[in-house]
Amino acid sequence: MVKSTIFVSVVFTLTFFSFSASAQQKDKQHEDAVRAIYSQALSDGQCYPWLESLCKQVGHRLSGSAGAAKAVQWAKNTLDTLGLDSVWLQPVMVPHWERGAAEHVEIVGGNDKKRLKIPALALGGSVGTDGKKIQAQVVEAKSWSDLEKLGEAGIKGKIVFFNRPMDPTRIRSFEAYGGAVDQRVSGASRAAKYGAIAVVVRSMTQNVDQWPHTGSLRYDTLVPRIPAIAISTRDAEDLAKRLKKDPATAVSMILHCRSLPDVLSYNVIGEIRGSENPNEYILAGGHLDSWDVGEGAHDDGTGCVQSMDMLRILKKTGYKPKNTIRCVLFMNEENGLRGGTVYAAEAQRKGEKHLCAIETDAGGFTPRGFTFDGHGDVFETLFERIKPLRPYFEPYNMTLNPGGGGADIGPLKPQNVLLCGYYPDSQRYFDFHHTAADVFEVVNKRELELGAGSLAALIYLLDGIF
Amino acid sequence: MVKSTIFVSVVFTLTFFSFSASAQQKDKQHEDAVRAIYSQALSDGQCYPWLESLCKQVGHRLSGSAGAAKAVQWAKNTLDTLGLDSVWLQPVMVPHWERGAAEHVEIVGGNDKKRLKIPALALGGSVGTDGKKIQAQVVEAKSWSDLEKLGEAGIKGKIVFFNRPMDPTRIRSFEAYGGAVDQRVSGASRAAKYGAIAVVVRSMTQNVDQWPHTGSLRYDTLVPRIPAIAISTRDAEDLAKRLKKDPATAVSMILHCRSLPDVLSYNVIGEIRGSENPNEYILAGGHLDSWDVGEGAHDDGTGCVQSMDMLRILKKTGYKPKNTIRCVLFMNEENGLRGGTVYAAEAQRKGEKHLCAIETDAGGFTPRGFTFDGHGDVFETLFERIKPLRPYFEPYNMTLNPGGGGADIGPLKPQNVLLCGYYPDSQRYFDFHHTAADVFEVVNKRELELGAGSLAALIYLLDGIF
Known part of the structure; x- marks a missing residue:
């Protein structure tokens, strides 16, 4: 800023005025x-x-x-x-929702016994895990029809991993957001209907990078509230690859978040x-x-x-x-x-x-x-x-x-x-x-x-x- | 990038085509x-x-x-x-122009004996100082008419400091650049006509920040080639303030740059x-x-x-x-x-x-x-x-x-x-x-x-x- 050299000295002398609705010319x-x-x-x-x-x-x-x-x-x-x-x-x-202490998410075996801690953010409004670690096999869904096909047989007792990307070919990024954010908002309850115990959601960005993105979810009142957590798009890509090689891959998590009175x-x-x-x-x-x-x-x-x-x-x-x-x-x-x-x-x-x-x-x-x-x-x-x-x-x-x-x-x-x-x-x-x-x-x-x-x-x- | 999920499979079947020059419609x-x-x-x-x-x-x-x-x-x-x-x-x-070892610019007294080293970049094509330190009193010019007013009496043997900012109120920054870059391009030769021994140029940016910006200068063939160096806009603002308080302020510099055969x-x-x-x-x-x-x-x-x-x-x-x-x-x-x-x-x-x-x-x-x-x-x-x-x-x-x-x-x-x-x-x-x-x-x-x-x-x- 160059305050010393630029002066804005215009004072508006015209207070009320009108525009011709047809004219496309400037006054x-x-x-x-x-x-x-x-x-x-x-x-x-x-x-x-x-x-x-x-x-x-x-x-x-x-x-x-x-x-x-x-x-x-x-x-x-x-x-x-x-x-x-x-x-x-x-x-x-x-x-008044509080994240509490930092979340803990770990990818665990399956067949590959190497454990991998990954950065993650509970979704806003998520229930916590009462300080306890929960752990289950992961199943990937890239669409609601994937979820439907998995059904209760494929989902019950497991953790659903929503991994539909924001479409990078959309020019306006908000349109790409609109095409993916339903996973974050309603993924937990839609998975809970089939008996999932938690969901992991791919972060909302067109990039592949290291940042987990939080954001609000909405629970249906008719199904159990299950924990929901976001991981970065890079970790989502890696988790998807690992699941291809090793479908028995599981995830453990602890969430300390909770809702308090207004x-x-x-x-x-x-x-x-x-x-x-x-x-x-x-x-x-x-x-x-x-x-x-x-x-x-x-x-x-x-x-x-x-x-x-x-x-x-x-x-x-x-x-x-x-x-x-x-x-x-x-x-x-x-x-x-x-x-x-x-x-x-x-x-x-x-x-x-x-x-x-x-x-x-x-x-x-x-x-x-x-x-x-x-x-x-x-x-x-x-x-x-x-x-x-x-x-x-x-x-x-x-x-x-x-x-x-x-x-x-x-x-x-x-x-x-x-x-x-x-x-x-x-x-x-x-x-x-x-x-x-x-x-x-x-x-x-x-x-x-x-x-x-x-x-x-x-x-x-x-x-x-x- | 999400190579695994997005496929671009369109192959262009139409190779040659024409556009109606009048139609504002899309094919x-x-x-x-x-x-x-x-x-x-x-x-x-x-x-x-x-x-x-x-x-x-x-x-x-x-x-x-x-x-x-x-x-x-x-x-x-x-x-x-x-x-x-x-x-x-x-x-x-x-x-083939070479900067050589890093330039050295120091603001020195005047009345204020505190010396101040400041980051600077020789302008591309500038002559060097043959490894010697040059030092002289600084005079500020914000316009060519400032320079003219100073004249030989005010400039001879001194260092001219060109300090006209890029206008931050211009919406297209290239227009603001166009309104200031003449100082960088021709400032050295225009100051040399009045006997200046070097020039210091305010960097070309609408911001006030810490970065010196280099860029090319052009020497007139009819006047001596004098060294030219850019300092950041923040340092330019500070130097201008110091000159107001203490018009005897001087600058020393060493430039190691030189031109070699093509x-x-x-x-x-x-x-x-x-x-x-x-x-x-x-x-x-x-x-x-x-x-x-x-x-x-x-x-x-x-x-x-x-x-x-x-x-x-x-x-x-x-x-x-x-x-x-x-x-x-x-x-x-x-x-x-x-x-x-x-x-x-x-x-x-x-x-x-x-x-x-x-x-x-x-x-x-x-x-x-x-x-x-x-x-x-x-x-x-x-x-x-x-x-x-x-x-x-x-x-x-x-x-x-x-x-x-x-x-x-x-x-x-x-x-x-x-x-x-x-x-x-x-x-x-x-x-x-x-x-x-x-x-x-x-x-x-x-x-x-x-x-x-x-x-x-x-x-x-x-x-x-x-």
């Missing part, structure tokens, strides 16, 4: 305002030092943990420095009050909680600090919004979505009219665009109002298209809110997602700042059309 | 072929292990060095494994012969030489291995081109452009008709598109033929637009060749460019592979329209 004044917003983000952005502070002084912050409580205070304190109209904590009861936590909210429609809201947010490994840098420290910097940028450039602009740091996206649920319920209860909610939870990479979603019939009408904004993002190589919003803002959908997902380049996301490798150092400063600029620019433009 | 067969090309790049790509081998077994490879000679052999040997129709070395005489080296070329027009050529290439620090990973190891993998992918997918397809690894892009110059002259001499030349020399990051250039009037006609290819790249979020080609292919321009630059995301490029940090580990496998797929896809489509 020079708005174009300049967008440029000034990006320049502020890139020359004086605060999201990078904020992210370092969140990652290094707070660290990981799973819902219900001491880290999460510290993160709430960190976020409130940081927002308090910005001279906003209001910063507050919105109470949310969150689940804990009081908070969404953290900051806002600039609208000068004309103070009870109409445009928000940008990410989630403040993370998994309990690494530092939750890309997931979703980056989304939090970008949303915070969006408010700082708008203030710094002197913009006075006509609607109320909020940054919402949701608690408990990873394993419960309680923050998003409470936020939407409270908005409903208080009669807050939300115009648009933007979620940034896909990593702090170079922006590619925003995707828009909304409820039924209202969406098309709402999205027609977005189309004239497209030319403003062309210089930034960004597109505005229909597509996904996000998990935390999803509960607002029935309130006819225009939902919007920030869509950065996705190629590196699953190098880090839910792993010990998701630390501050893997975030690029300029890529992060461009995201903050993009959020602030979109919110500036949205405030003009709503 | 299903070509769309599938493009998909198969990308899938081959992403599921079975060789550019990543090749890059590791080039970086770790060869390392950096400045023209004329032992490393460059080793790189030529490495490239030929690797291409020889692909079953191409021809692989050969094209002789090129290249400059050396015989080679462009490395591999080709698949065209079945219909064997003397008409489409090429993709990068440069095999690098600076003499780091491993030349992004600059331009990635461009080399992507161009090589382009040939492998086309062969692997069974495509039989009608024109001859070449991979050209140019020697001496960094400090002479001799390889590109010789290649174009030889093409002319042999009457080789080049249809299109694609250069990949902007780092191994996620593809954003290709930019096209060409000579005068022919360009517009040529580019009209490119426009119908746009829809094929939409699923890959890539654009085809007029813009720069590249340094090595530039000499082909007078032969009415369509020039094309591969255009990846540029945000991280100047984190590494010409530094010790440009190593294999900072290249992402998927991003690299997507580039190889993009090259192969474009060449497949070009072969169809030419």
Whole structure:
């Protein structure tokens, strides 16, 4: 950053304006305002030092943990420095799952008597083994039909190894994730139906590397809850090879994880009050909680600090919004979505009219665009109002298209809110997602700042059309 | 990579085809072929292990060095494994500049007697100091008009410190580079006109970090050649602060670099012969030489291995081109452009008709598109033929637009060749460019592979329209 040499001195003189819905041309004044917003983000952005502070002084912050409580205070304190109209904590009861002491997974004979300890991470929400080692033969399933074919005869008393890879040929890595994550989410219960005593899941990444990836699972209520643990893709490939040579291969494991009673936590909210429609809201947010490994840098420290910097940028450039602009740091996206649920319920209860909610939870990479979603019939009408904004993002190589919003803002959908997902380049996301490798150092400063600029620019433009 | 589970089995049954120049629709067969090309790049790509081998077994490879000679052999040997129709070395005489022992730069008093050694890199082509320490007072110039104002009175006998930053608010980092690199290229001679005895240049990056960046300079023949050295942007900021407090601040330096007689080296070329027009050529290439620090990973190891993998992918997918397809690894892009110059002259001499030349020399990051250039009037006609290819790249979020080609292919321009630059995301490029940090580990496998797929896809489509 070169504070000494670059000055962003544009002050917005235009507060209210309108866009012609048909014109695909840019208004020079708005174009300049967008440029000034990006320049502020890139020359004086605060999201990078904020992210370092969140990652290094707070660290990981799973819902219900001491880290999460510290993160709430960190976020409130940081927002308090910005001279906003209001910063507050919105109470949310969150689940409290603890990993406990490090898990232990070992590949054991079969015929090959050589034992092999491998790094692994219990899936979030998994039951533990009560401190006892469990051990059984492993059977591999690459598809649900594999599982069906194995049936109770092939599975009962054994450990199922789900080993369907994320398809590396999918260009958008989130689509590859969507094609594999069902194993992590529902593999345990689907295996338990056939009498499995535990599951081992191949990690969710298109790479073959050394990182086990955690992430949430969901237990069916009608079958026994069995332990579920992730191993790296490299170890999954090795285990598959070993099983080919030696189908009697077994795995032993000890999991110390457990679920405790719910804990009081908070969404953290900051806002600039609208000068004309103070009870109409445009928000940008990410989630403040993370998994309990690494530092939750890309997931979703980056989304939090970008949303915070969006408010700082708008203030710094002197913009006075006509609607109320909020940054919402949701608690408990990873394993419960309680923050998003409470936020939407409270908005409903208080009669807050939300115009648009933007979620940034896909990593702090170079922006590619925003995707828009909304409820039924209202969406098309709402999205027609977005189309004239497209030319403003062309210089930034960004597109505005229909597509996904996000998990935390999803509960607002029935309130006819225009939902919007920030869509950065996705190629590196699953190098880090839910792993010990998701630390501050893997975030690029300029890529992060461009995201903050993009959020602030979109919110500036949205405030003009709503 | 998940070789065991993903198979690319598409064989191209259609060899010759044509595109309607007006239709903006995709032909299903070509769309599938493009998909198969990308899938081959992403599921079975060789550019990543090749890059590791080039970086770790060869390392950096400045023209004329032992490393460059080793790189030529490495490239030929690797291409020889692909079953191409021809692989050969094209002789090129290249400059031979040596850094010699590590440079020494020290900030000395002024009034502050505390001395401070700082890391620095002589600019490529700089004269040395004959093993002697030179020392003088430093004067800062942030612009050419600063330099003019200082004039001979302010500069004679002193060291000029060029400290104009790359503008962090420019979205495309290459534009910011273009706005600052004149200091590195011509700063020494412009300062020498006023009697400076050496120059210190702020490194070329939008970041403020610890890496000195080397790169070539150009001496005017009419003024004395003076030593030129780059310091990191962080040290440049600190030096500027120190100069504000203490204008008498001086710098001492010893540079061991020197220029030696030209050396015989080679462009490395591999080709698949065209079945219909064997003397008409489409090429993709990068440069095999690098600076003499780091491993030349992004600059331009990635461009080399992507161009090589382009040939492998086309062969692997069974495509039989009608024109001859070449991979050209140019020697001496960094400090002479001799390889590109010789290649174009030889093409002319042999009457080789080049249809299109694609250069990949902007780092191994996620593809954003290709930019096209060409000579005068022919360009517009040529580019009209490119426009119908746009829809094929939409699923890959890539654009085809007029813009720069590249340094090595530039000499082909007078032969009415369509020039094309591969255009990846540029945000991280100047984190590494010409530094010790440009190593294999900072290249992402998927991003690299997507580039190889993009090259192969474009060449497949070009072969169809030419």
